[in-house]
Amino acid sequence: MSKLTERLSMARTRRERGCPSMLVCSFCRSVKEENAKPSCVLGELQSLRFIFHVAREDKGISCKAHYLIPEPRRRTLSPEELACLEAKGAFSTETDDLRDQLLSLFFDYVYPILPIIDPDDFYRRYDAGGAASISPLLLQSMFLAASNFVSRDALKKSGWSSVMTMKRRFYERAKALYDVEYETDKLCLIQSVLLLGYWLGNSHDRMDSWHWIGVAISLSQSLGLHRDAGCSRIPPSQRSLWRRIWWCCFYRDRCIALGMGRAYRIHTADCDVKDLTLEDLVCTGMPLPGLKDTSAAMVRRCNMYAPMFLEIIKASRLLGDVLASVYRPRRKDEEFLESSTWNTAQALEEKLAAWQLGLDPRCRVDSPAFSVDEPRAMILHKYYIHILHHVTVITLYKPFVFQGDVLPTDPASDLRARRAWEACQLSASAATDSFRRLTELDLIRFLPPERQVSHITGLPVSINWLIDRSTH
Structure with a gap:
């Protein structure tokens, strides 16, 4: 205890002299960047947050979970990596007809039970800049999830031999982009890997639904999506999207645990994120200026789907209670x-x-x-x-x-x-x-x-x- 007291005293002295540690100085500079978007989570008071609590006069840091930091730069791909991605068609956006149909299928049949994307924000970017304005990793992942529902006529017209061939191609494209770390936005990564979980594969695949939901949960926890943003400087719209994504992880975690007979990963005792509300799922800016008529109609449809996911979350909570109560491991001498x-x-x-x-x-x-x-x-x-x-x-x-x-x-x-x-x-x-x-x-x-x-x-x-x- 004496050594700890001595160290704390030295830290206070450095702070009073205006000489906080280099780590604190660097971090403080980063959170003041005007274009800071991603968040950094310091963890609980027993971890890095404790150092900030001691080294800074502003004790408010001890009650914050999220801090905005500058967005990382996208690394430069080597010629070999770029050639591999192009060979796999990772940057292909398909024909206009097929792409529009896949996006329509996504928002009608995937989004209602996995609302990881803000449809209003998506279509504003899509209408303004086309497919090039969407992350290639996210777009290929959306195509993968939507390809489950493509009609035979559309499949034949677009030149694909089968739905499985189409799904495998979209999966391979998305996975190639993921493997070379093309996407640096962690939120976009979480959205994408949740959709990669729609690739069921076979019993020999190492990266199946179980793997991808695990990646999504780990990334979400690293961003602190499982924690209440509290007094952190996170915009309300961003908080709503975070809650959407976290509760999507929660739903998929329970569902995949049931299907594969494994323990779920998310424990509610470790989370204090607020419950999802209708306001988190509904675009309130009606009418929708700046959107094409077809895009505005799709956003309105997504608003109608909002109550569905709220009920799915309630069911997922109960499913988790069932798995924890009835299917927990028991000793041999324990009566079931x-x-x-x-x-x-x-x-x-x-x-x-x-x-x-x-x-x-x-x-x-x-x-x-x-x-x-x-x-x-x-x-x-x-x-x-x-x-x-x-x-x-x-x-x-x-x-x-x-x-x-x-x-x-x-x-x-x-x-x-x-x-x-x-x-x-x-x-x-x-x-x-x-x-x-x-x-x-x-x-x-x-x-x-x-x-x-x-x-x-x-x-x-x-x-x-x-x-x-x-x-x-």
């Missing part, structure tokens, strides 16, 4: 079907029911269209939220159903297993009805890649139901 676990499951089901009951009317499958201009994609997203609810219920009760070799319909089975089985059956039936309805509406192909999680989750219930029917 203990009363406390069952009671927790019952409490979670009540929360799920309360969420479903309080669902925004604009997100309910049984609600009529709220506007004559309501896009057809709204129907799809309503059903996706409905399916997400039932997948979470099945996930909650499935461990109680499949215990040993005894079927839940067997009289010898546990009472809790039978009750859990009934809940799983009801949810599996409801989810199947939703898939059937989307098929009738020719919307099933527009479901996000997460739909595979829905199929995998409900499949054991359906198989067990068929086995039970065949035995009777």
Whole structure:
């Protein structure tokens, strides 16, 4: 303690003489730059922030989490790197028709459940400068995510042999740009790697959805997106975009953890970022000056999708609670079907029911269209939220159903297993009805890649139901 006291005394003396450390001086100069845009996070008081707290008279630094610093310069690519990128077509923006269709598909079918981009800002830049005004990495990543939904006619017209070929090409272009560190804007990097998570790959790929969501979360935490900006000098519009991106990471983290049977990475106890609000997702500057008519119409559509993501976040919170409560690792000598676990499951089901009951009317499958201009994609997203609810219920009760070799319909089975089985059956039936309805509406192909999680989750219930029917 005496050495620490001595060091603190020396630091105070240097400060009083106007001689703070070179680190502090350098940092203070950087945050005063007029064009400073990216943020730097000092961490908690036990880390670098403590040094600033001691070395500066302004104690307000100890309560700030974010500081603006100058944007880093883009490094010069070597001729070999540039040739490799050009050979892969990394700077290709596709034909006007295909590019416009991919962007339209992105904002109708990807953006509503992953609103990582401000559509108003995007189209202002796009209308003013075309595709050249958009980061090549972000653009190729957007193309990758949207290519899941390209029609066969558009595919044939543009000369691509298959959707998989198109997806692989967009993925390879984006990954090549990522590998050479072409993009220096960390926020743009986070947006891009979140979209790279739409590349499912195969079991041998090292960089799959799990990898990319991990990169996105790490970069987000390095920027402090998981922390409340508080009294930091961050503009309100930037704070809204940060919250969007962080909660997109949160949603994808929970969803991928469920699909791949792994632990999620984001723990809410480590975060104090504010909840997302409708104002964070809606462009309030209506009408939209400076935008083309088609661009303004797309921004208005994106405003209509805003309530969807708010409900998806609520569902993701509950899904995380389910995974933490029912699927946590247990020792061999620890009984799974203990009363406390069952009671927790019952409490979670009540929360799920309360969420479903309080669902925004604009997100309910049984609600009529709220506007004559309501896009057809709204129907799809309503059903996706409905399916997400039932997948979470099945996930909650499935461990109680499949215990040993005894079927839940067997009289010898546990009472809790039978009750859990009934809940799983009801949810599996409801989810199947939703898939059937989307098929009738020719919307099933527009479901996000997460739909595979829905199929995998409900499949054991359906198989067990068929086995039970065949035995009777």
